[in-house]
Amino acid sequence: MFPFCFEWMWDMSHMVFMGGLWYALTIIGLGMTFCIGKAFYDTFLDKGKDDHHH
Amino acid sequence: MKIDRRCFLSLGIGGAAGLALSPIPWKLADDSAIWTQMWPWTPVPADGETTYVKSACTLCPGGCGISVRKVDNRAVKIEGMEGHPVNDGGICLLGLSGLQLLYGPTRVKTPLKRAGERGEGKWVKITWEEAISEVAKKLGDLRENGESSSVACISGTDKGSVPTLFKRFLSVYGSPNFMRMPSVLDSYELALSLSFGFAAQQGFDLEKADFILSFGSGIIEGWGSPVRMIRAKSSWRESGGKTVQVEPRLSNTAAKSDKWIPINPGTEYALALGLAGVIITKSLYRNDFVKGSTSGFDKFAGLVLSAYTPDAAEKITGIKKETIEALAVDFARAAKPVAICGRGQGRAQGSLGELMAVQALNALVGNINKEGGIFAFPNPGYMAWPDYIADDIAAEGIKKERADGAGSGNFGYAKNLTNRFAETVKSGKAAVNVLFVLESNPLYSLSDTNTVKEAFKKIPFIVSFSSFMDETAINSDLILPNHVYLERYEDVYVATGLSKPVVSLSKPVVSPQFNTKHAGDVVLLIAKEMGSPVADSFPWKSYSACLEEILGGKWDKLVREGFWTDGASSTPVFKTSSGKFEFAGGFIDLAALFAPVNAEGDPKAYPLLLIPYDSMRIASGYIGDPPFAVKTVEDTVLKGKDALVEVNPATARAGGFSEGSYAILKTPKGSAKVKVHLFDGIMPGLVAMPRGLGHTAYDNYLAGKGINVNELIGTVEDPASGLDAAWGIRANLIKA
Amino acid sequence: MDSALIPRGVKRCPTWQFALWIGAAGAVLLWGVFAMLLCWFKGLNQTNMNDAYGFALWIWADLAVIALGGGAFFTGFLRYIVGKDELKNIINYAVLIGFICYSSALLILAIDIGQPLRGWFIFWHANVHSMLTEVAFCLTCYFGVLTIEYVPLILENRQIDKIPFFHRLGHNMHEIMAVFAATGAFLSFFHQGSLGGVSGVLFGRPFGYREGIFIWPWTFFLYTWSAAACGPCFTILITKITEKITGKKLVKQNVIELLAKISGWMIGTYIIAKIIDTWYWAKVTAPAAGFNLMDFYSNNPFYGIWILVLEIVICGVVPAMILISEKGRKNPAALMTAIILAVLGACVNRWVMVLQVMAVPVLTFENWVMYYPSWQEVATTILPVAYGVILISLSYRYLPIFPQEQELNPEA
């Protein structure tokens, strides 16, 4: 799963497969970080802002 | 500012974050996975120094050399000994499973004395001193009362030093009743004494023979020395030797033969005589040998030419006369043809007539006492025993009639009639007060088990020397457990079928695992305990000292190489009164000798015939099948606890059975619930069942599985010899 | 009692009634959990699987729920990528059903492996050439996506929504939901396919083996396609069942019909591809291994040719025709029939591709092996159903799952 794992090889299969996997994980991870981070910021740090966005 | 639940939430989140950055979750995940790789309840065998110990296997009469791999003090694997004259590196599955017997749960771990009712399984542990003095006292009392001949011993074999010690003990003590478990060897020995004129064993130079005509012998199913026979079978494939199997069932031997000739069971003798007839008619016999070295030929020829013409033989055997004629020609024209008999592994004695008829074939082709033929060599003479001293009581005792009737009356020739023992004891004809059981399991492996049970009930004191909790041991009064073969010294004489006598030495591969004693030592101790005069004939300090002494010069070679063999096969002479080979053993009434042996039972009530068969994968003698061997048994033979019987599809259809359906198998001796297995390789009208299943003793890996065929079959006394001539029994399959 | 948690403007059954309902489902759940614990602590000897049936009921259940849960990714795909706006009225439910299906699949997988504590080896020591590795990775990732899609719904619970952080979090997640949905669709296309690949790559098993492109056997594509086709039918089916049980109309008919129509066309195209695949397999692939088609469907008590007819004609062609025709979609009975058949079709397909692959003897001297599951297997397979019922009940009761519910049930 990681390049330091015994099974890892720098070949096409690994690059495509793990590439796709890490790509998806990155998007999900970044997306969630953004959502949580922004919610945190809005709630606890940026108190001036009206939470009612409409 | 106050501490509220958000603070605790925060504490938790912080804790979780810290935890994730600590080794705890990762190391625990890793370690718990490793824990599953080394679950504490999964054994890890300790490593150590690997060594090999050469020894001999005694699990069957085959006498293979073994090489046991040890790691430090543990025996871990049994392999065949390279260069051994019997097996040369090969080994059978039973031999391979030996360590399961050594370390297995069925071992009797210490001397046991019965506490409850017989067979109840309640025992008290006693010391060896107590056990020996109890036996000695009992024997001493009987001897004083003049009942010394009421002591009997049943042994698995009569070859080798330990059975000889027992026999010697009985002789010195004053009893003639040393018995060996029945086997086709009884017939061969009897036949040889009649036709060759001396107590001998039959040897077969099968490897060099080029045409083997087998009357139902399970050449690759455990006949003779199983590994040697399987090797011989392979050698014929390379040398071009031909094999023909005459048998009603497509056994493995039949399947591996060049030709399989199904025959009506029990009519093998008629085929042999029919073949003899053809050979004589066509003058294919070796005139020189028949003329020069045989006696009684004319009488024999007269009988077969009149009563066993090909047509007559066809009628009896169910084999087409063309087949018979062709077979006779092939057999007689072969350079080194050999005819052998002894059904399956040879556990049944068989009729003397059949054996003599087969032997006659060997004589007709003159393949006797030469390379690629058959031999007779004298009973083992490799041991040098000092004479024993028999006092008056002993001299008188051994003159008494044996409990099985052998050697007297109608059965003057017979040495052992253990098959008759149960009946005579049960009926009260013979009184037995003490029975020793050595390396055998008569309660399981004698035919008609129920009669044996009844007989045993009449014997007040049964002493088992068994290493294992077998059926007989459970039903005994005292168990004096022997070391198993991997813990003891013993000479192993190959009793069956080799072209030259071979003796191997069984050695202690590991030290005794439990509080057991060598049966040889126990006899010495009992004798010693009884004191003079019995003790005088047993001067040895221990069994191993005795063995070393009686083996003399062979001892060193045996210890060094593991085996000893007599190079020249001895005595190419006949010691009959005529000095020639006696056709039909000199019997006067040949028609009586060659009488058909009918299966027990009324054909109307029992339209089918039950025949037992042998398999390499099911040990059927003294040794119960170890777990590994049971594992190899096919599910068409044993399924769960159910035994499957082989039935021809046509027969099954007629009875309304399909594959796997339950049936009650009934014979005049008993009945059992079995499953039906359809097999195209069996003659219609027959039901075949393996020997070796249906144990009630031993461990859960063996007990309760299948049916003991001996419960369903009985004995048929051969009027010519007193031997058990039964080859099966009439039977019926009824829907369950 | 729990009225503070129930969304405003909708009517729910009394608490006791709900508790009773949950209790009943909970009892079934506990039975399943008991069987699961047996399997974990005593090992897989609790099942009727054996060396011929290394894959059995559980793997079928896995493949089936994942196919049926495919409604989530495909509806999401249609809603966010293709832009079928009406589907916003059913997407919540599709996501919930998908979440249940996928979590169930993971749970069953965790029971199904012989060494659950080493299960993570599939990730850490991944062999990228194995279809199962791909399944495990995509399944887990997509389950993550489904969780992300389900979480905002939970956050919409009246009480949770009151907390500003959660309110904002939910809002933010809504904002970028299309990104997640797209990632989910990408993952789904692959893992649905890999599940198809599981039997398709077995070149030692002529019943399952299929040729393909590069590393992907045809079953790879057929599985994705069939999951996209039949998954929405399962969403509709569960919606209809929910409506039946609650006695309320929850989703407008036009939404259902739109999804049914798309599903119909998907099934239609899928079944054409499946027929071609079957034909090619019967005529070319299997004969190359020495098998005639009927070798796979005779000489055994269960797997007759009926099963192929059932899968392709009755559960494939028939529902496709009904759903494609407007008349069929408008007729409630026909619609229901088609939906049930389509769901059954996916299940039968997964069944034969798992179980029959195992049953067919390959060595000439072996026989057909039949199998029936042990109660432990059945219980652990029903466990997810009970768990699904509970989760749906809770979600329906406390979360605004159906946006059209108020409108359709104004009297409440």
Next chain:
Amino acid sequence: MKEEQSKEKVKKFGMVIDLDKCTGCGACMVACMAENNVPFKEDESKKLDSITWLRIYKLTNGKPFPDADICYLPRPCQHCGGKGEHGHSPCVSVCPATATDYSKETGIVSQIYTRCFGCRYCMAACPYHARYFNWWDPVWPDGMEKYLSPNVSVRMRGIVEKCSFCFHRYQLAKDKAYFEGRREIEENEYQTACTQACPAGAIAFGDLNNPKHAVYELKKSSNAFRLLERLQTNPKVYYISGREWVRRAGDNYLKDEKK
């Protein structure tokens, strides 16, 4: 050192089993069990959960009495090389956790018990049913575990195992050779337990690439065949039989197919 090792010849260990010699005695099965610490349980008659790395099948020709014929066929793991000898045997590439492997140096398909987590995909993939799952904890009664060999790991419940061509014997033989300063081992130094035990001498084992080894010539026999060759699994176990029906039982043929 790299250079030195590359000089080692590529081996392809395989077996040739003469079915006309095989008597079905079962010694090979037990030799395998005894050598490889194979466990046993009380009921082993349910063959579908009975671990027998080497299993003997009983083949019948299907004809009625008296034309019936039987043949025994011992089946170890076939150590498939896969299409074109690339080592893509049916089982190897499907393992999700890399617990089974194909060595290009020996041609042996390995199974690493401690890595396997019991998904059983390889079992599903193997058309020979050569792979076995440990449905039960291995239990040796009453001290019987004393006979276990330290050369082969005891397997735990929940994983797949199979015949390894007694690879530990290869390891030990090489150990000895290295200790004696040799690089290569002789044919007789590495033989499987079943080969060694077979009383009929029906099993030959060796390097299929090495002309000095018996199997090299044996496999070329016109009576030699392999199981399911049509699936292109490319097994390294060859069988020999003079009987047409036996050879034909090795593969599937269409009913209307000409020979």
Next chain:
Amino acid sequence: MSTPDDKTKGVSADTGGEDAIASFKGVDEKEQGEGPGGFVILFFIIGFVASLIIGWVVFPKLLYSQKRQPVDFNHALHVETVDNGCESCHIFREDGSYAGVPKLAQCADCHQEVQGESPEEKIFVEEYVAKEKEVPWLVYSKQPDCVFFSHSVHVKLAGMDCVTCHGPIGESTSLKPYEENRLTGYSRDIWGKSMAGIKKNSWDRMKMDDCAECHEKETGRKSSVQTDKDACFVCHK
């Protein structure tokens, strides 16, 4: 997963919507007034640091049990007196297998009687040699059962020295405590002393990855179809 506009609709249709917003606005104000950050962050840090300490300091102590060797052996002293270095006592058997820790008989060759002043030697002679009892040494480098490790190939063929894997144990004058992982039963020396998995010397750890690393570098074999490295069966059994 309803969308923001649905929500607007839902909320505005709900008469209670405004109240709800007002109520959590109120909460916000209250918290603002009391300054929320302080304790929350403090508690976060407390939790964080506490579990780090537990994880890095307490956990290893709990995970590993410490055992003393039955006799405190002085390697340095012995290496001085023997001729052939490590192989004087740690021998190969004739079949090429490695005997590992010497058996009692080997030691007893010299230590039939107490020779020196060391109390440990006295224990050894009295407790073990005299009673003919094997010393239950705890082997630091004991590999798990699944590993086949050939000393023969590493030492005889590849000519490796002992130190590379075992470290300078020959220079030690006393035996360190044997640490055993309570969960796995492994010696700690296999997984390595460092909980973070940091390796400074080649002998710090003996995990599979360490074997693999060296094998890749030294042999360059690519016999495994799965990994293009050394095949699994090279080191596993």
